[in-house]
Amino acid sequence: MNIVITGGAGFIGSNLTRTLSEHPEIAEIRVIDNLSTGSKENIAGLDVHFFEGDIQDAALLDQAFRGADAIVHLAALPSVPRSVKDPLASHHANATGTLQVLEAARRAGNLHVIAASSSSVYGANPHLPKHESLTTAPMSPYAVTKLATEAYLGAYHHSYGLPVLPFRFFNVYGPGQRADHPYAAVIPRWISAVLAGQPVTVHGDGTQTRDFTYVGTVCRVLTDAILRRVVEPRPVNLAFGSRISLLDLIPAIESAVGLRALTDRAATRVGDVPHSQADGTRLRALFPSVDPVRIHEGISATVDWFGGSIAPVAPSPRHSPCVTSMVIEETRSCRPLVKAFQE
Known part of the structure; x- marks a missing residue:
């Protein structure tokens, strides 16, 4: 299998790259990262094909997605406070960026797309524990961009038959x-x-x-989702x-x-x-x-x-x-x- 990880030089992405490299079923790992929050040092020594650039670059996505089997879309501008300070930057990177990834996945032959949403979409909804059928109530621009991310995945599944899996991450560390x-x-x-x-x-x-979630656990779930080609258009909480x-x-x-x-x-x-x-x-x-x-x-x-x-x-x-x-x-x-x- 050939796997593309957007944001693969970041915290979760580099951990996932390391985890996937231990599985013989994975023939090639391609990493796309603009290095705004990630670092090449995070993937130093790993056998990856690195594409430096932004996910809003359609030509770059087409090049990286060619011949791929699955996309793990982790690239984003993280942080609630950052989004409060600069909501447009968060929107462009997270919402528009996701739309570009989905369009490229469609052009490449309807690739399997696994993407990171966030528990922040629950926002002001006080119900505990948070189940995926709850009404979302975002409290920050970041949360809105992540709600858009998972909504786009669901829409592309129903509109174009794209095999997708949106995860709501909970405070990964x-x-x-x-x-x-x-x-x-x-x-x-x-x-x-x-x-x-x-x-x-x-x-x-x-x-x-x-609900803090250890990055090694997250990587195990993502790897299993790739290898078994798990498809679920509804959001899935990735926490326990x-x-x-x-x-x-x-x-x-x-x-x-x-x-x-x-x-x-x-x-x-x-x-x-x-x-x-x-x-x-x-x-x-x-x-x-x-x-x-x-x-x-x-x-x-x-x-x-x-x-x-x-x-x-x-x-x-x-x-x-x-x-x-x-x-x-x-x-x-x-x-x-x-x-x-x-x-």
């Missing part, structure tokens, strides 16, 4: 995730801060909850129904790093969803064999990638103890990723 830019996700940002002896910034009261508050995330990081965390408080960010938890019923029906990595195991592997794991100390007394355990096999494949993000 793990080795290779950058902490050195203004829109860094909370787990790498806080790990980096604790290792540096700097305070972690808690926006709002810290009771917000998230666990959730943790930001305040409880702090002792998990403390336990893995072996240092106490200092904390600062800041105002709640515009567009932030207060609570997130997935209903994984549809996911488990499609991928019954996937066993998710637990949050403490995933954080331990992420700290290990950062190179900062030292002798453990007890978590802060305000929290219950957190126990880390040996990371299962799928986390090990992520550890060789280049650590250039933190340098």
Whole structure:
């Protein structure tokens, strides 16, 4: 099989590239990335055909898609705050970019397209856990672009017979995730801060909850979807129904790093969803064999990638103890990723 990964030099894309390269069924991996958030160093040493450029370049897409069997569309401008600051840039990259990918997949012979949407589409809908039939209520321009992404996939399936699979990602984290830019996700940002002896910034009261999903688990699901050619035009939550508050995330990081965390408080960010938890019923029906990595195991592997794991100390007394355990096999494949993000 020949696979194209848009955004393949980014955090999730480079992890997926590494995972796919371990499967003999995959003959060729092609990566498209404009390097706006990704890096060539993330895929250094991997046997990939790299296309540097933007997904809004139709000619580039046609070249990369020629002879391919499936597309994993991960290219996007991430971050809710980024989209609030510049909504047009997010729209062009995420909504228009997806439309260009789908058109190119159609021109190439109706290729199988797997794409990343986001749990942010649930937005202001307070129902927990979030199941895919809930009314969506986006709270940010980013969420709107991701709703457009999955809606376009469904429309192209029904209008043109395109085989598609839209996933709603829930706060993916793990080795290779950058902490050195203004829109860094909370787990790498806080790990980096604790290792540096700097305070972690808690926006709002810290009771917000998230259904964090380890990148190795995400890669396993995406790989299985490719190899079995799973087609489902309806959105599928890619998370497993666990959730943790930001305040409880702090002792998990403390336990893995072996240092106490200092904390600062800041105002709640515009567009932030207060609570997130997935209903994984549809996911488990499609991928019954996937066993998710637990949050403490995933954080331990992420700290290990950062190179900062030292002798453990007890978590802060305000929290219950957190126990880390040996990371299962799928986390090990992520550890060789280049650590250039933190340098």
